[in-house]
Amino acid sequence: MAPYFVNSTDTLVSDALAGFARAHADLLSLDPDHGFVTARAASPHRRVALLSGGGAGHEPMHAGYVGRGMLDAACPGRVFASPHNRQVYEGSLAVARAEGVLHIVKNYTGDRINFGIAAERLAHRGIPCARVLVDDDLASDCEQIAAGRRGTGGTVLIERILGGAADTGLGLAELQQLGVRLAARCRTLAVASAAHTAPTLGKPAFRVAAGELEYGVGIHGERARSTIRHAPLARLVERMTGELLGALAPRPGTAAITLVNGLGAVTPLELYAVHGELARVLDAQGIVLARSLVGDYVTALDMRGFSLTVLFAEPADLAYYDAPVHTAALRW
Amino acid sequence: MAPYFVNSTDTLVSDALAGFARAHADLLSLDPDHGFVTARAASPHRRVALLSGGGAGHEPMHAGYVGRGMLDAACPGRVFASPHNRQVYEGSLAVARAEGVLHIVKNYTGDRINFGIAAERLAHRGIPCARVLVDDDLASDCEQIAAGRRGTGGTVLIERILGGAADTGLGLAELQQLGVRLAARCRTLAVASAAHTAPTLGKPAFRVAAGELEYGVGIHGERARSTIRHAPLARLVERMTGELLGALAPRPGTAAITLVNGLGAVTPLELYAVHGELARVLDAQGIVLARSLVGDYVTALDMRGFSLTVLFAEPADLAYYDAPVHTAALRW
Incomplete structure (x- = not known):
């Protein structure tokens, strides 16, 4: 058996999410069927929901940043694997606000594809959706890596700043432009x-x-x-x-x-x-x-x-x- | 070289404390000469200072719990080694309030001795001092271990409860008795x-x-x-x-x-x-x-x-x- 403390590696993420939801029931709730976590409270000034997600194994990112002032929802995938586009779609539907939803996506091919499919489905439903791509990893900044720089630690700083900005009532385009500027810096x-x-x-x-x-x-x-x-x-x-x-x-x-x-x-x-x-x-x-x-x-x-x-x-x-x-x- | 990221293992703790004090300069300050960390703010109702300490290597304990609502000061030793009684004495002098100082001590021989010498010196100076011994480790609860149960994770919960109690204005004897009751449970x-x-x-x-x-x-x-x-x-x-x-x-x-x-x-x-x-x-x-x-x-x-x-x-x-x-x- 591996050194990990688990019931089985198959249930590691679902067991952790259940325990996480129990520990932080005052802050958030888990939809176990659709695989996303949503905040119980948000600023009344927030007009755009913020949603992120990505593979498990990076905790506390992303579900640890769901709550007042940061994310409205997070969609965890399996360990080191993108969430399914259905999770992103359902999570977005659950939290979308008057001016829609902003996806904060780390730059990995799987995440881009799944968030992209979800965004198309949301557009189809008439829900405004935009994306901030986080690509801060300098080590992958070279011509040989066609996918571009990976997204990593900077995601937390960007989510926190965007959360504060969303709570002042900025609209979808403004938040998206801010996110792009932040990622560039x-x-x-x-x-x-x-x-x-x-x-x-x-x-x-x-x-x-x-x-x-x-x-x-x-x-x-x-x-x-x-x-x-x-x-x-x-x-x-x-x-x-x-x-x-x-x-x-x-x-x-x-x-x-x-x-x-x-x-x-x-x-x-x-x-x-x-x-x-x-x-x-x-x-x-x-x-x-x-x-x-x-x-x-x-x-x-x-x-x-x-x-x-x-x-x-x-x-x-x-x-x-x-x-x-x-x-x-x-x-x- | 070890897998640790250090300048040298000799300076690991002092380098960390310097970085810690820099990162949290709003909350606390480090006295590098006497080897203790003190909180910048405390409740005006607090009549007894709370001080803890122990070997390094257990971070965020103890210095991570210095601040409003918990410890007034912490004395870190070297890795897995008790702080010197001089650190405890000087730290206690720096933060002692009208009704003195309460030492929260994990049950290890070295810590007991050093906090004990410091307490005697404080008494000599006329500063009231009492001790709560934390001995929560059930694994060391047996007759063969003459030193008694070790102090471990429960320290954080006890420090937090005692911090809240101290902020209501409880006196030294009341806090000490509360601490003893908490440790027993x-x-x-x-x-x-x-x-x-x-x-x-x-x-x-x-x-x-x-x-x-x-x-x-x-x-x-x-x-x-x-x-x-x-x-x-x-x-x-x-x-x-x-x-x-x-x-x-x-x-x-x-x-x-x-x-x-x-x-x-x-x-x-x-x-x-x-x-x-x-x-x-x-x-x-x-x-x-x-x-x-x-x-x-x-x-x-x-x-x-x-x-x-x-x-x-x-x-x-x-x-x-x-x-x-x-x-x-x-x-x-």
């Missing part, structure tokens, strides 16, 4: 010193040699951009932050929202040490560290690694970010 | 399918054979009470909950506060599945699942395991529990 890089355990095999999904790191790994264990020597943390974070800033080219004095995100098995001690190094690098570059999160927000099962996300924010983004949030995984 | 059991990685060795601190579980493990990797066959989750949780209820012997209709706590590398999927099974068992026993927490609250570095805590609560305890909390690791 957001990049993430991840490293791992050990793979996640594949649930059905009970073994590491890939091997990392002693003393090496997978640099630029994806949240499903996608092949890293390169394998590098394990380095002291200060040098590693300098390199990662340097690449993120290089890609985003901020002017000095720009405000950054950062996320130091554990991928599963990394300790809070390590994550906070990473945050200290990140802050030092940003200080030296004249970037204003305006807001920050440190913790396990977008995981890859029990992968031993972390990701760094930098999102450059305009003053309005910060105000949206600071709006009240009441979800299972984030309260503000 | 709180038990925890932990299991692990893999050890934590020893930071200096870069290797698992102990071996768990494939298909086996360490049943009744401590949060420093103390020897488990027994080694058992890995079982489906429902059966494992039934057994653990049965033992906890057997020790506490609640009457049907009693209100329980539960904590399903990840020890490091267990995924949220698993923890929520555990919570679902726990709720099922409590329902069947006629126990009221009044409040619950699910997540990594008291860890053992990157151990692959979880603990179950049950605390039987009186109505006043629930009211204290529900009071506002604003700390790095818990907001309510």
Whole structure:
């Protein structure tokens, strides 16, 4: 039997969702037949529903961000697999508001297809629907990857800002344009010193040699951009932050929202040490560290690694970010 | 080099504390010379300061619970080692209120000695000081362990309830008596399918054979009470909950506060599945699942395991529990 604590790997996600719904019954409810989670409360000013979803294995994303101030609904798939388009369609129908529904989609082929089919069906029903594609993973930013950059940790920051914006009563087009601007100003890089355990095999999904790191790994264990020597943390974070800033080219004095995100098995001690190094690098570059999160927000099962996300924010983004949030995984 | 992301294992804790203080500068401040963290704000009604501490490696405990509604200060030691009595003394001096300071101490010999020396020095200075000893670990409840039961996950629940109580203006003796009553009604059991990685060795601190579980493990990797066959989750949780209820012997209709706590590398999927099974068992026993927490609250570095805590609560305890909390690791 694998090291996972489960009844069976077949029921891992459904058992977890049932327990999640029980633990957070004050905040949300689960529709087990159609496979989505909806918030019990939302701002009365919200005119557009926000819905996201994606494979399981990245908890607390996405269902952990359902609630007041963030998502109206989330559709979890099986482990590392897109939700079915039926889930997205039914979930959207359940929460759509006067001005429709905005889908926040991480850039993976399966998710794009399933959210796309659901959007067509919604349009057919006369329900306005738009999409924000999150594609923040700098490691997949190269011509060889035709699908474009993957979506990863930045999703949480974008969902939080869009949630605050939706609660001010912005319309569908405005929210969609804001989301596109945010995604353009957001990049993430991840490293791992050990793979996640594949649930059905009970073994590491890939091997990392002693003393090496997978640099630029994806949240499903996608092949890293390169394998590098394990380095002291200060040098590693300098390199990662340097690449993120290089890609985003901020002017000095720009405000950054950062996320130091554990991928599963990394300790809070390590994550906070990473945050200290990140802050030092940003200080030296004249970037204003305006807001920050440190913790396990977008995981890859029990992968031993972390990701760094930098999102450059305009003053309005910060105000949206600071709006009240009441979800299972984030309260503000 | 170990799989840990560090500058060096010598600076792991100090680097983490610096990053932690930077990330949560709105909530708390670090005194790096004396080695303690203090809250920036507290209820004006609080007449007694609450201080805890213990070895590092259990994050977010304890510094993650410093802030409004919980601890006034925390003293972190090195990894799995008690803080020095000087830290406890200086931290207590820094936060002591009109009616003194209450030390919340997990039952380990080193912690008892160091908090005890600090308490004597405080008494010498005329500062009232009392102690609540948390000894919830059912696995160490046997005559062969002369030191008594270890303190573990229940600490968080007790700190939260005592925080709420302190904010109503209770005095030192009242808080101490409440803490003693809470500790008597709180038990925890932990299991692990893999050890934590020893930071200096870069290797698992102990071996768990494939298909086996360490049943009744401590949060420093103390020897488990027994080694058992890995079982489906429902059966494992039934057994653990049965033992906890057997020790506490609640009457049907009693209100329980539960904590399903990840020890490091267990995924949220698993923890929520555990919570679902726990709720099922409590329902069947006629126990009221009044409040619950699910997540990594008291860890053992990157151990692959979880603990179950049950605390039987009186109505006043629930009211204290529900009071506002604003700390790095818990907001309510």
